[in-house]
Amino acid sequence: MRVAVLGAGAIGAYVGAALHRGGADVHLVARGPHLAAMREHGVRVLSPRGDFTARPHVTDDPAEVGPVDYVFLGLKAHSYPGCGPLVAPLLGPETALVAAQNGIPWWYFHGLDGHPLAGRRVETVDPGGATSAVLAVERAVGCVVYCSTVIEEPGVIRHLEGTRFSLGEPAGGRSARCLALAEAMVAGGLKAPVEPNLRDDIWVKLMGNVAFNPLSALTRATMAQMCEHDDTRALVATMMTETLAIARAAGADPQVSVAKRIDGAWRVGHHKTSMLQDLEAGKPLEIDAIIGAVVELAALTGVPAPALRHVHAAIGLLNHTATAVPVG
Missing domain, CATH: 3.40.50.720 (NAD(P)-binding Rossmann-like Domain)
Structure with missing residues (x-):
């Protein structure tokens, strides 16, 4: 081979x-x-x-x-x-x-x-x-x-x-x-x-990435910090719930609960997500596949996803300002 x-x-x-x-x-x-x-x-x-x-x-x-x-x-x-x-x-x-x-x-x-x-x-x-x-x-x-x-x-x-x-x-x-x-x-x-049915696996992993990656870059927080902050944990749960609904409308059926997914992330501890690491290294952020495509699938399937849309807008602006050439 x-x-x-x-x-x-x-x-x-x-x-x-x-x-x-x-x-x-x-x-x-x-x-x-x-x-x-x-x-x-x-x-x-x-x-x-x-x-x-x-x-x-x-x-x-x-x-x-x-x-x-x-x-x-x-x-x-x-x-x-x-x-x-x-x-x-x-x-x-x-x-x-x-x-x-x-x-x-x-x-x-x-x-x-x-x-x-x-x-x-x-x-x-x-x-x-x-x-x-x-x-x-x-x-x-x-x-x-x-x-x-x-x-x-x-x-x-x-x-x-x-x-x-x-x-x-x-x-x-x-x-x-x-x-x-x-x-x-x-x-x-x-x-x-x-x-x-690999799409189920894709969505199980994506439930974590779609929330924790952009939020970590926006807040500079570790996995544990996001899970331990009540308001951020609630936002994560909302984004995961929206993602599950999109997954099911898009032909998959991931068998994992939001609570279990968040608990698993908390157990990872003070780990920096790949998106936060890329931000700190001055690299472009991997936004399109991780959250942009999920927002697109929400529109294609008619699933409301306001939390995902708002976070997508914010992380997109961060990616632009972090990599833009300073003016003046």
């Missing part, structure tokens, strides 16, 4: 190292000091499950790799429309694109037969079809990541918790390509259940 990891950052390099350890032919596509360190020393993984080092092929040029069986997308979702030149050299006739992204994927309504919105494009994450033009929905394999990693230093990945990467086809079922990838991931020490 040949696997290319496009965007071998914290999650991508960890997955690539695990797959390589399990026997897959892995190629990491990265850049900068991280690329140089992995080329020289391999990928060092520091984990409570045991440290290890893997030495897959590392490059900044996908053309060196050529067609593979799977492309694992470790990029942020807002990078997808512009990733065509990087993806194209990796594609063969049967290459699958494994999208390990947060939020609503560009393929969401693909394969959702019988739903009134089946085949509909989600403009927020596929503007004008720009994403699906370079990442064909027929190639897509969904992936919901329940794993936390950070780049401790170039070439060194610290695995904090979780090894689960739920896989699934947009059309549902348990395909041969999903089962083969799951087997390779398990061989490398990961958990990779193939879910017949």
Whole structure:
């Protein structure tokens, strides 16, 4: 099995190292000091499950790799429309694109037969079809990541918790390509259940991300701080309730209560969300897939979502002002 990891950052390099350890032919596509360190020393993984080092092929040029069986997308979702030149050299006739992204994927309504919105494009994450033009929905394999990693230093990945990467086809079922990838991931020490209804998993994770990510960036608060502040906790609950209603109108049925989801977030403790970390690092915020697409789906399905709309407006302005060039 040949696997290319496009965007071998914290999650991508960890997955690539695990797959390589399990026997897959892995190629990491990265850049900068991280690329140089992995080329020289391999990928060092520091984990409570045991440290290890893997030495897959590392490059900044996908053309060196050529067609593979799977492309694992470790990029942020807002990078997808512009990733065509990087993806194209990796594609063969049967290459699958494994999208390990947060939020609503560009393929969401693909394969959702019988739903009134089946085949509909989600403009927020596929503007004008720009994403699906370079990442064909027929190639897509969904992936919901329940794993936390950070780049401790170039070439060194610290695995904090979780090894689960739920896989699934947009059309549902348990395909041969999903089962083969799951087997390779398990061989490398990961958990990779193939879910017949992956959209349910997407929404369970998104219930947390849609509320905690933007609110953390707006308030600079940790998970625990948001859960322990009564008014913010109430706002989180309202946003999650709206999200559940949208999920059910959009063809999913996530089986988790709002109270349980908030309690799980509180147990994480004083953790900074990825959106807050991006804000502090001066990076663009991953708004579109995490909350923008949810607001779009609310409009498409006719579900009222005033709390989500208001928070979406505020985080959008923050993203603009935080990345704007100062005037005068």
